[in-house]
Amino acid sequence: MTLFLVLGFVGLALVLLTLLVGDHLEAAFGGAFNALEGDVFSTAVIGGFVSAFGFGAAAAEGAGLPVLPTLAIGAGSGVVVGWFAWWLTKLVKDGPSDGTVSIGDAVGQVGRVLTPIPGGDSYGVVRVSVGGHVMQCNASALLAIEAGAEVSITGVLSPTAVTVAPVWKPES
Template sequence: MTTFLVIGLAGLVLLGISLVLGDLFDGVLDALAGDVFSSAVIGGFVAALGFGAAIAQSAGAPLLVAIPVGVVAGVVFGWFAAWLTRLVRGGGSDDLPAAEDVIGRDADVITDIPADGFGVVRVQVGGHVLRYNARADAPVTVGTAVHVTRMLSPTAVSVAPVWGDLELPPAP
């Protein structure tokens, strides 16, 4: 059982190093199967193999049963590490939203927009908070919810107030 615990600890060390420093085998094993043989996957496999076999042996299983139990645990954890690696590498980007992405979005007025000039609005797009100079057809005060109608330039937009609940005249 001690041998399997040492194997499990060696796998954890390899996994920890690969998480802190990045893939240790960076491209060396790509010819075999891409991300399947990254250092995180190998570390997860070795750690689960060692600890799985140690748990099986501590439960009273003989060596010929403990090894296959460890291999199965290693394959499961290795697959999980490969899946997580692909998920993290294929995640979103840090690219800023394009100027056209603000058209049609709601915004908040953070400085008054005069009838004949520019104010400033705050727009949220994809988790980014963007600020634009804004022009409107009529004066708009701070705190008013507006809707971005078009881009005037890379730094300026045209906005219109968001319609509130319509008040209907009383029925005759």
């Protein structure tokens, strides 16, 4: 039983190390865990399997079962916990990402003029919120637009400049 408990605690320590230092742990072993590509043999999965194997086998042995059923229960526990660790790792790694906001994402959004836009080839400044990120851009418009007016971003001129048009508000 002592051997199984030691295995359980070693696996638990590996899981804790994985949580604390992540990919640095795999690099410390010289990429040995990367020999088999994929998430199936990550440190989290191996640690979960070893820990569950040890504790499951210790519980079975403590219940007075013979060696073969004890090893089977330990292996079954290890496979279940290892699969769960693999599934959680996959879920986190494949989860959605907002990515980097670019000026092209502002097209179609409504912003507010900070400095007046004279119209023609001259520029003013607008502020627009894109996905929770506030961007300030130089802005050009065909007609003059006063500061404080709402505008719609209609196009991108450069990485720092957009074209805008006033937001139409019907008269009541």
